[in-house]
Amino acid sequence: MATTTNYSWTTPDDTALVKDGASAIRSLGTAIDTTTKNLNPSTTLGDIQYRSSTANTNTRLGIGSTGQVLTVSGGVPAWATPTSTPPTNGQSQVLTSQATTSTSYTDLATVQSVTVTTGTRALVILSALVTTPSPADTTRCAMSFAVSGASTVSASDDYQLMWQGNNARAYYDIAACNSFIVTGLTAGSNTFTAKFKSNLGASATWEDRRIAVIDMGS
Amino acid sequence: MAITSKEINLTQLSKELGNKGLVADFTDPKKKLIIPAEGVELSDSELKLAIDAHVAIDENAEKNAQRQAILDRLGLTADEAKLILG
Numbered sequence: 158m159a160t161t162t163n164y165s166w167t168t169p170d171d172t173a174l175v176k177d178g179a180s181a182i183r184s185l186g187t188a189i190d191t192t193t194k195n196l197n198p199s200t201t202l203g204d205i206q207y208r209s210s211t212a213n214t215n216t217r218l219g220i221g222s223t224g225q226v227l228t229v230s231g232g233v234p235a236w237a238t239p240t241s242t243p244p245t246n247g248q249s250q251v252l253t254s255q256a257t258t259s260t261s262y263t264d265l266a267t268v269q270s271v272t273v274t275t276g277t278r279a280l281v282i283l284s285a286l287v288t289t290p291s292p293a294d295t296t297r298c299a300m301s302f303a304v305s306g307a308s309t310v311s312a313s314d315d316y317q318l319m320w321q322g323n324n325a326r327a328y329y330d331i332a333a334c335n336s337f338i339v340t341g342l343t344a345g346s347n348t349f350t351a352k353f354k355s356n357l358g359a360s361a362t363w364e365d366r367r368i369a370v371i372d373m374g375s
Numbered sequence: 376m377a378i379t380s381k382e383i384n385l386t387q388l389s390k391e392l393g394n395k396g397l398v399a400d401f402t403d404p405k406k407k408l409i410i411p412a413e414g415v416e417l418s419d420s421e422l423k424l425a426i427d428a429h430v431a432i433d434e435n436a437e438k439n440a441q442r443q444a445i446l447d448r449l450g451l452t453a454d455e456a457k458l459i460l461g
Binding site: 253254255256257258259260261262263264265266267352354358359360 | 384385386388389390394396397398399400401402408410412413414415
């Protein structure tokens with residue numbers, strides 16, 4: 158008896174004297190039916206199938222629940238509910254009103270820092286209530302941050318929350334906010350420290366200042 | 376670092392010290408904290424001497440006087456003027 162190339166279904170030889178054709182056809186049909194069912198075990202809407210450890214035999218995988226995603230478990234596909242893992246983050250807030258006349262970036266009286274394990278990128282959000290110093294100048298009050306730990310980044314105007322006074326009014330204060338995506342960090346534990354300056358050397362005051370850092374991976 | 380209850384004009388004090396950057400916390404008026412900014416070379420004794428000699432100028436005095444004169448001319452209090460100006 159001859160067999161087919163892929164699934165080894167038995168067929169009569171070309172030279173065979175077929176004396177029971179119905180039986181031969183039934184045997185072939187049964188073999189095809191069994192193979193087809195093994196390859197397509199689906200029974201229900203949404204079923205999918207994947208190859209099992211047995212050749213020419215797939216395994217049926219019923220549809221998962223709403224919101225589930227296809228993942229791998231034990232080397233085979235499986236539906237699973239995704240776990241929600243928020244990115245690593247941290248923030249620091251200092252309410253006390255503190256001032257500086259420094260024209261280069263400096264800590265204020267209360268050093269303000271937040272340590273976060275990051276990849277090479279992080280989102281940094283700065284906010285504060287800023288008061289410009291005196292009636293007759295246009296001092297720029299600037300808040301930035303330095304990074305230490307796994308990375309070394311100096312405070313700079315590239316990452317600056319800045320408020321400039323307006324000499325048309327005696328005093329000016331404003332709640333200001335700015336955000337930055339910092340790239341080029343060295344992945345690891347990074348400490349972000351808020352830094353402040355006043356470009357004209359006049360007293361700039363900061364109150365309710367916050368620095369928040371959110372890891373953005375690599 | 377220095378702690379003082381004196382009236383301090385931080386901008387003025389900074390200039391009196393040769394434009395050296397200062398950091399301050401005036402939350403407690405009886406214990407005003409003043410420290411040199413990062414990278415500023417200033418000893419505690421130099422800072423204390425400067426504070427002792429410091430006579431704070433009220434930069435708002437002149438403008439406040441002008442405001443009061445206008446209010447007096449109009450016969451309004453500061454609160455009434457604020458109310459009108461919204």
